Amino acid sequence: AQTVTxxxxxxxxxxxxxxxxxxxxxxxxxxxxxxxxKQPPSRQMILVIRQEAYKQQNATENRFxxxxxxxAKSFSLKISDSQLGDAAMYFCAYRSGHSGGYQKVTxxxxxxxxxxx
Amino acid sequence: xGGITQSPKYLFRKEGQNVTLSCExxxxxxxxxxxxxxxxxxxxxxxxxxxxxxFQKGDIAEGYSVSREKKESFPLTVTSAQKNPTxxxxxxxxxxxxxxxDTQYFGPGTRLTVL
Numbered sequence: 648a649q650t651v652t653x654x655x656x657x658x659x660x661x662x663x664x665x666x667x668x669x670x671x672x673x674x675x676x677x678x679x680x681x682x683x684x685k686q687p688p689s690r691q692m693i694l695v696i697r698q699e700a701y702k703q704q705n706a707t708e709n710r711f712x713x714x715x716x717x718x719a720k721s722f723s724l725k726i727s728d729s730q731l732g733d734a735a736m737y738f739c740a741y742r743s744g745h746s747g748g749y750q751k752v753t754x755x756x757x758x759x760x761x762x763x764x
Numbered sequence: 765x766g767g768i769t770q771s772p773k774y775l776f777r778k779e780g781q782n783v784t785l786s787c788e789x790x791x792x793x794x795x796x797x798x799x800x801x802x803x804x805x806x807x808x809x810x811x812x813x814x815x816x817x818x819f820q821k822g823d824i825a826e827g828y829s830v831s832r833e834k835k836e837s838f839p840l841t842v843t844s845a846q847k848n849p850t851x852x853x854x855x856x857x858x859x860x861x862x863x864x865x866d867t868q869y870f871g872p873g874t875r876l877t878v879l
Binding site for chain 1: 795804805806807809812814820852854856866867868869870871872873875
């Protein structure tokens with residue numbers, strides 16, 4: 648079974664600085680998808696960024712980017728120019744790329760990010 | 765605006781009562797999901813449905829039941845058989861297609877507390 652590990656329960660960053668959140672996963676598959684979700688104090692899960700394993704290029708969404716290391720099974724999230732609104736719980740998630748039928752999404756336990764003014 | 769709505773936002777239940785959590789989506793998604801979130805844990809899948817009138821158990825289905833009579837709606841009933849129902853419940857939906865298009869999108873959640 649696939650597992651997703653977020654080894655940093657909490658992190659903090661100064662406003663306008665850059666922070667990197669770590670995520671590792673365990674799988675024997677070659678085709679899969681990886682996601683980062685943000686859960687602010689409102690508790691609604693918001694998709695931040697997603698990566699397809701067959702793409703070598705790292706995904707980027709404005710101030711958010713990933714460092715996808717397939718051989719190392721690592722999928723870290725970098726937040727540049729951190730803003731107060733970035734303070735939230737961040738979850739890393741994995742989904743198999745098998746076609747057809749339901750593919751379970753496995754979530755990590757989350758990293759709580761604090762942004763210091 | 766397209767999205768997923770959940771109601772109520774907060775729900776209180778007495779022991780021995782069944783309660784139903786509502787989830788509605790107007791994204792025209794085929795697939796819908798229910799997750800439970802406890803402090804310090806990730807999301808755990810309760811039930812999922814890939815198509816109307818069909819649903820499957822997830823990892824922690826005991827004490828829960830669902831129905832999928834309409835594409836837009838996927839209500840979750842927490843029964844008295846659920847021994848520890850106090851938690852935050854999240855509903856999600858996705859297009860149901862393989863690939864990145866099957867990204868799950870979430871509703872705002874319901875906080876259930878057993879008194």
